[in-house]
Amino acid sequence: MTSLTVLASDTLISANAVDYLIVLLYFAVVLGIGVMARLQVSDSIDFFLSGRSLPAWVTGLAFISANLGAVEIMGMSASGAEFGLPTVHYFWVGAIPAMLFLGVVMMPFYYGSKVRSVPEFMRRRFGTGAHLVNAISFAVAQLLIAGINLFLLGTIIQALLGWDLYVALIVAAVIVLSYITLGGLSAAIYNEVLQFFVIVASLLPLTLLGLHRVGGWDGLTDGITQAANENPDTIPPADQQLNSWPGLPLTGFDSELWSVVGIVFGLGFVLSFGYWTTNFVEVQRAMASDSISSARKTPIIGSFPKMFVPFITILPGMIAAVLVTEVADMKSGETVAGGTGGEVTYNDSLLYLMRDVLPNGLLGLAVAGLLAAFMAGMAANISAFNTVLSYDLWQQYVVKDRPDHYYLVVGRLATVAAAVIAIFTATLASNFSNIMNYLQTLFGFFNAPLFATFILGMFWKRMTATAGWVGLVAGTTSAVLVAFLSEDAFGSWSTGTIPVSGQGAAFVAAGAAFVVDIVLSIIVTLFTRSKDPAELRGLVYSETPRADLVDPKEASYPWYRRTLPLAGVSLVLVIILNVIF
Amino acid sequence: MSDSSPTSASKRRHIAGLLDIRNIIGGLLAVYGVILTLTGIFADPETEKTGDVNANLWAGLALLVAGGGFLLWARLRPVVVPERHDE
Numbered sequence: 001m002t003s004l005t006v007l008a009s010d011t012l013i014s015a016n017a018v019d020y021l022i023v024l025l026y027f028a029v030v031l032g033i034g035v036m037a038r039l040q041v042s043d044s045i046d047f048f049l050s051g052r053s054l055p056a057w058v059t060g061l062a063f064i065s066a067n068l069g070a071v072e073i074m075g076m077s078a079s080g081a082e083f084g085l086p087t088v089h090y091f092w093v094g095a096i097p098a099m100l101f102l103g104v105v106m107m108p109f110y111y112g113s114k115v116r117s118v119p120e121f122m123r124r125r126f127g128t129g130a131h132l133v134n135a136i137s138f139a140v141a142q143l144l145i146a147g148i149n150l151f152l153l154g155t156i157i158q159a160l161l162g163w164d165l166y167v168a169l170i171v172a173a174v175i176v177l178s179y180i181t182l183g184g185l186s187a188a189i190y191n192e193v194l195q196f197f198v199i200v201a202s203l204l205p206l207t208l209l210g211l212h213r214v215g216g217w218d219g220l221t222d223g224i225t226q227a228a229n230e231n232p233d234t235i236p237p238a239d240q241q242l243n244s245w246p247g248l249p250l251t252g253f254d255s256e257l258w259s260v261v262g263i264v265f266g267l268g269f270v271l272s273f274g275y276w277t278t279n280f281v282e283v284q285r286a287m288a289s290d291s292i293s294s295a296r297k298t299p300i301i302g303s304f305p306k307m308f309v310p311f312i313t314i315l316p317g318m319i320a321a322v323l324v325t326e327v328a329d330m331k332s333g334e335t336v337a338g339g340t341g342g343e344v345t346y347n348d349s350l351l352y353l354m355r356d357v358l359p360n361g362l363l364g365l366a367v368a369g370l371l372a373a374f375m376a377g378m379a380a381n382i383s384a385f386n387t388v389l390s391y392d393l394w395q396q397y398v399v400k401d402r403p404d405h406y407y408l409v410v411g412r413l414a415t416v417a418a419a420v421i422a423i424f425t426a427t428l429a430s431n432f433s434n435i436m437n438y439l440q441t442l443f444g445f446f447n448a449p450l451f452a453t454f455i456l457g458m459f460w461k462r463m464t465a466t467a468g469w470v471g472l473v474a475g476t477t478s479a480v481l482v483a484f485l486s487e488d489a490f491g492s493w494s495t496g497t498i499p500v501s502g503q504g505a506a507f508v509a510a511g512a513a514f515v516v517d518i519v520l521s522i523i524v525t526l527f528t529r530s531k532d533p534a535e536l537r538g539l540v541y542s543e544t545p546r547a548d549l550v551d552p553k554e555a556s557y558p559w560y561r562r563t564l565p566l567a568g569v570s571l572v573l574v575i576i577l578n579v580i581f
Numbered sequence: 582m583s584d585s586s587p588t589s590a591s592k593r594r595h596i597a598g599l600l601d602i603r604n605i606i607g608g609l610l611a612v613y614g615v616i617l618t619l620t621g622i623f624a625d626p627e628t629e630k631t632g633d634v635n636a637n638l639w640a641g642l643a644l645l646v647a648g649g650g651f652l653l654w655a656r657l658r659p660v661v662v663p664e665r666h667d668e
Contacts, residue, residue, distance in 0.1 A: 018620050022613060029609050058602060190602050197606050201613070201647075205640045213632045359627035361620035361637040365613060 011162040012338075012348075013355045019364025026198065026368040030179055030375070033190045037183025054186075056294035058193055060301030063099075063285040064309070065192035068199060069149055069377020073313055073370065078346035079250075080310075080317025081327055084224065084241025085581055086250040087317075088310045093268040095306055096574045098276035099299040100567045106277050107286060108550065109458055111295040113538040116287070118280040119392045125457045125539045126468030128396075133472050135392040137446045138280060139385055143418060146381035147425020153374035154426060159351065160367055169426050172371075176379050177419040180386075181412050185288055188383040192285075195372040196305070202362075202369030203312035206350075209357040210319040223322030227332065234333035241318075243581065266507020270514045274447035278454055281384040293551035296563040303570045307577060320349035324356055378422065386414040441483065441506070448510040449475025452517035460525075461533060461540045467524040475517030482509040601659070607651030610644050617641030 079087040115121045119138060123131035150173060157168035179187045214220050225238040235241075240248055246256040250263070276282060276299070286298035320327045326344045330336045336344040344352075354366050390411040399406075453471050457463050485497040486505035536543040559565045621638025628634070 018616065018624070022616060025609070025612065029605065033605065190605070193602055194606055194609065197610060197647075201610065201640075201644060205636060209631050209634065209636055212634065357630050357632075359620075359625075359630055359637055361617050361624065362640055365617070365640075 012159045012351050013363060013367075014360075015161060015363060015367065016360045018361050019367060022361075022364035023368045023371065026372065027175060029194070030175065030191055033194070034179025034182035034187045037179075037187035037190060054189065054288050054290060054294075056289055056297040056301055058189065059285045059289040059294065059298040061196045061305065062189040062192040062288075063282060063298050063302035064306045065196040065199075065376050066281055066285060066380035067377075068196065068309065069373055069380070072309070072377075073199070073203075073373050074152065074347050074350060076310070076313040077317035077320070077350040080314035081321040081331065081349040082317075082346045083236065083250050084318055085243060085314070086240070086245075086248075087314045088577075088581060089250065089263050089267060091306060091310045092574050092578055093263055094272040095276060096303050096570065097268060098272040099303045099306065100570060101273065102277045102283070102286075103296045103298065103300040103563060104567050106454070106458065107283075107296045107299070108292060109539060109541075109544075110283055111287060111289075111292045112544070116391050117387050118278055118283050119388055121539070122454075122468070123392070123396070125536070126453075127465040129465060129469035130453065130472055131392065131396075133469055134450065135388055135396075139388050139393065141446065142281070142381040142385040142388075143421050144425055146378045146385070146418060146422040148429055149374055149378040149381065150422045151426035151429040153371065153378070155430075156351070156370060156374065160370075165430065166427075169423055172375065172378075173419045173423050176375050176382065177416060180379055180383055181415050184411070185284070185383050185387075188379045189285060189288060191379065192376050195376045198365070198372045199369045200312065202366040203316065205362055206354060206358060206366060207312050207316050207319070210316055210323060210353055213357055214319050214323050220319060220322060224318065227322065227328060231332040235331060245578075262504055262507045266504075266511050270448055270451070270510040271507065273455075274449070274451040274510065274514075278447060278450040280388060281380050284384050284387065291551050291553070293553065293557075293561075293563065296551075297561075297566060300563060300566045300570060304573075307570070307574055316353055317346075317349045320353040324349065324352040326352055382415055382418045382422070385418050386411045389414045389418075445476050445479035445483070445509060445513060448479050448513035449517035452514045453521065456518060456521055457540070459541050461536055461542050462525055462530045463521060464525050464528040464530050466528045467521040470524045471517040471521035474520045475513040478516040479509040479513035482512045601655050603651045603655035607648045607653075607655065609648070610651065611648030614641050614644030614646075614648050617644060 076087060076090065079090075110118070110121060113121060113124065115124060119131055119135040122134045150169060153172045154165050154168040157163050157172070158165045163171075179191060183190075211217070211220065214223060221238070221242055224241055228235045228238040228241065236248070246259045246263075248254075248256065248259050250259075282299075286295045289295045289298055321331050322328060326336050326338055327346070327349050330344045330346075338344050338348075350370075354363060358366055390407045394410050394414075395402075395407055449472050452475060453468055456471075457468065483505065485495055486509070533543050538544050555562075617637045618641030621635050621641050624637070626635040626637065
């Protein structure tokens with residue numbers, strides 16, 4: 001097995017029996033969890049919210065695992081290979097502050113009001129208009145994203161193990177489907193926690209071995225500097241790749257000041273708060289915990305591992321760009337045949353690094369870790385989808401007032417339907433990859449104004465129902481408009497009127513959505529009638545007794561089990577990380 | 582609560598043990614540890630890839646320690662699951 005020429009029909013890596021054994025063991029355990037969780041599920045709260053019984057460390061790990069899917073691992077290593085260290089902003093600026101905010105400020109409202117989903121909170125605060133907008137856009141987006149996750153999973157199985165794409169798609173969908181229909185959210189969360197450890201166990205050796213091969217941190221910086229000096233036209237200067245601030249390669253801005261402003265407000269504030277604090281995929285994990293104190297600690301405990309995920313995703317990408325010939329050549333501007341799609345792209349960085357540094361055995365573990373990550377992503381999307389579909393759409397608008405058991409069956413059927421639709425979306429993605437990218441960008445815009453509406457609604461009791469949906473619709477529309485006027489957010493459909501591109505365009509669009517949403521909500525509120533304050537208990541800060549928002553037992557815990565001290569430690573750590581890098 | 586399964590809901594107690602997530606994590610990591618350790622001892626260490634490190638052996642031992650840690654944690658602080666609380 002020493003052929004150096006990579007033919008298109010070859011698999012990227014050569015797996016042997018030990019590798020297959022490791023991957024098969026993983027699948028067996030995943031299905032086993034589904035079967036065992038099935039023994040516990042008895043009503044719909046069990047199925048959709050895990051019976052609100054899980055400890056905070058489990059939901060905390062599930063919280064970040066649900067997000068540690070295709071986008072995170074392949075995308076972040078790809079971005080690490082292309083831009084270097086500025087990619088860490090997606091974690092240290094674009095995730096941690098929002099996660100802490102969710103735990104400290106917003107979670108008491110979600111958990112304390114006993115709603116079963118984020119759209120349900122929307123309905124109780126703003127009525128059906130805002131609820132429908134939120135529930136439908138969320139449900140459709142989850143189906144789409146599940147399909148994209150599935151497609152990426154299929155292409156990786158194809159590239160690594162040589163299976164046919166369609167066989168890979170169906171096998172993966174059936175496995176995810178089996179454990180969610182059997183065990184509901186408990187099975188999804190248990191698997192996410194397990195997946196987290198398998199992912200760490202597979203990416204950590206990869207990073208350490210890669211770093212060892214490249215000659216440590218010094219060897220890595222030397223390699224990046226040398227490549228940047230030799231190809232000044234195609235590769236960003238080394239000092240920009242090796243320092244996280246001001247992050248010019250990431251934003252695509254020319255001005256250092258605007259780059260920092262874009263990262264802090266666009267990514268750090270609007271985009272990330274919109275995503276982490278209102279995305280039901282994430283919030284659902286916290287809702288499954290056993291007390292309001294655990295619910296608040298869920299995102300905060302999750303922030304600790306989240307802080308260090310860049311070291312096993314972005315760093316391997318940076319190493320690959322130095323160590324792996326194919327990726328280094330591609331980065332210097334050449335077109336190299338190979339990869340998962342016939343031509344090497346940054347997305348293939350991690351796979352090539354696995355091929356070059358991992359012996360058989362660890363290779364199998366790495367494949368298991370990747371498959372785990374992709375299934376985690378898809379399972380998270382589907383389990384959030386079935387909750388919103390059953391509670392928020394079916395029970396609310398289609399068939400009301402049936403016994404609990406009925407909605408449990410609806411949830412299971414919705415799961416099956418979602419998996420079938422995901423297979424369909426995945427095949428669509430394989431034919432129209434650009435359109436899928438744009439659709440994903442588009443759904444990203446639904447999140448941006450959500451945060452504005454939520455935060456205003458939670459703290460301003462006068463805000464009216466009309467203001468709720470008008471703000472959402474207008475905010476989303478303005479984000480889409482900015483994207484069309486930018487240079488490339490929608491590819492050739494964008495007109496280029498506003499000179500921003502790449503991630504910078506996304507930051508500006510999200511910022512516009514936020515401002516328009518806030519301004520319009522305030523104006524509309526002044527001209528419409530507010531809700532009766534008595535209905536707003538548990539939903540709005542000033543109308544909720546303080547005792548409803550905190551766990552009475554929390555004060556008796558030692559400091560490391562209390563919400564605020566933990567959040568403080570996390571914040572200090574992330575500031576230290578920003579200063580070092 | 583549905584009446585279709587009269588035996589289950591009313592007197593169910595959660596059985597920790599195997600269902601404890603720590604046992605599942607610990608078990609899987611430990612089994613992976615055994616497989617990788619054996620691979621490290623008996624198979625070609627492929628040192629040209631790893632840079633003269635027996636990566637499988639070391640990773641296997643680390644996984645054994647991690648897996649053992651989870652199993653020990655679950656053994657020392659077992660989960661006492663209360664009866665279902667339907668509030």
